[in-house]
Amino acid sequence: MKAIIIGATGATGIDLLQLLLQDDSFHAVDIFVRRKSEMQHAKLNVHIIDFDKPGQWKQFVQGDVLFSCLGTTLKTAGSKEAQWKIDYEYQFQFAKLAAENKVNNYVLVSSAGADSASSIFYTRMKGQLEEAVKVLSFSKVAILKPSLLARKNTDRNGEVISMKIIQFLNKIGLLRSMKPLPTKLLAQAMINCAKSKECGLSVIKAGEIWKRAQLNIK
Numbered sequence: 425m426k427a428i429i430i431g432a433t434g435a436t437g438i439d440l441l442q443l444l445l446q447d448d449s450f451h452a453v454d455i456f457v458r459r460k461s462e463m464q465h466a467k468l469n470v471h472i473i474d475f476d477k478p479g480q481w482k483q484f485v486q487g488d489v490l491f492s493c494l495g496t497t498l499k500t501a502g503s504k505e506a507q508w509k510i511d512y513e514y515q516f517q518f519a520k521l522a523a524e525n526k527v528n529n530y531v532l533v534s535s536a537g538a539d540s541a542s543s544i545f546y547t548r549m550k551g552q553l554e555e556a557v558k559v560l561s562f563s564k565v566a567i568l569k570p571s572l573l574a575r576k577n578t579d580r581n582g583e584v585i586s587m588k589i590i591q592f593l594n595k596i597g598l599l600r601s602m603k604p605l606p607t608k609l610l611a612q613a614m615i616n617c618a619k620s621k622e623c624g625l626s627v628i629k630a631g632e633i634w635k636r637a638q639l640n641i642k
Contacts, residue, residue, distance in 0.1 A: 425618070426452040426487035428527065430518050431494035433457055435573070436533060440491055440611035441468075449619060454487060456518070475514045482521045489529035489618045490522045504545055512553050523560040530562040531614045536571040536630050558625060566617035571630040574604040605633060613637040 538550035
């Protein structure tokens with residue numbers, strides 16, 4: 425298979441890229457990034473693009489499966505409008521172009537609690553993206569909805585605090601369904617979803633992601 429990734433420079437994307445390059449099921453991996461990547465590999469093809477100018481790169485969105493894990497925080501983006509552009513507009517635009525280019529398999533990282541009717545901006549945005557991509561012409565769509573992610577060397581204070589609280593509660597037997605999920609396990613679950621023989625729409629919630637990551641799919 426040939427894989428396509430957007431969000432390859434984020435925590436999940438980095439783990440996903442490394443796993444795909446090691447996986448013999450994938451003969452090529454194309455990443456679409458805004459800045460030059462230092463990583464080199466015989467299977468890797470790097471496209472440096474301006475997401476606001478799809479006419480310059482849409483013809484290169486070719487492959488068997490699109491992995492979408494692009495995203496930012498409100499703090500990093502600077503405004504809700506800027507976060508919406510990255511987390512919704514860029515991801516939907518790219519997915520739409522991939523579907524038009526006959527990419528049949530789509531794997532999206534969303535979020536636990538995503539709901540298009542939510543009163544919370546972030547979960548509403550994620551829910552609206554889920555609804556939008558469901559109607560695109562992919563033959564297979566997997567939407568993964570992780571809860572708290574355990575990112576390596578994270579500098580997000582909110583994540584660090586939340587993780588410590590959840591880990592403490594886990595130790596005393598509480599909120600085990602919200603156990604922090606390492607990004608490498610999320611990445612493996614994404615790959616296993618892409619390899620599975622399931623067709624149509626699959627929505628994989630937090631607890632199921634752990635199980636998907638541990639499947640041995642050749």
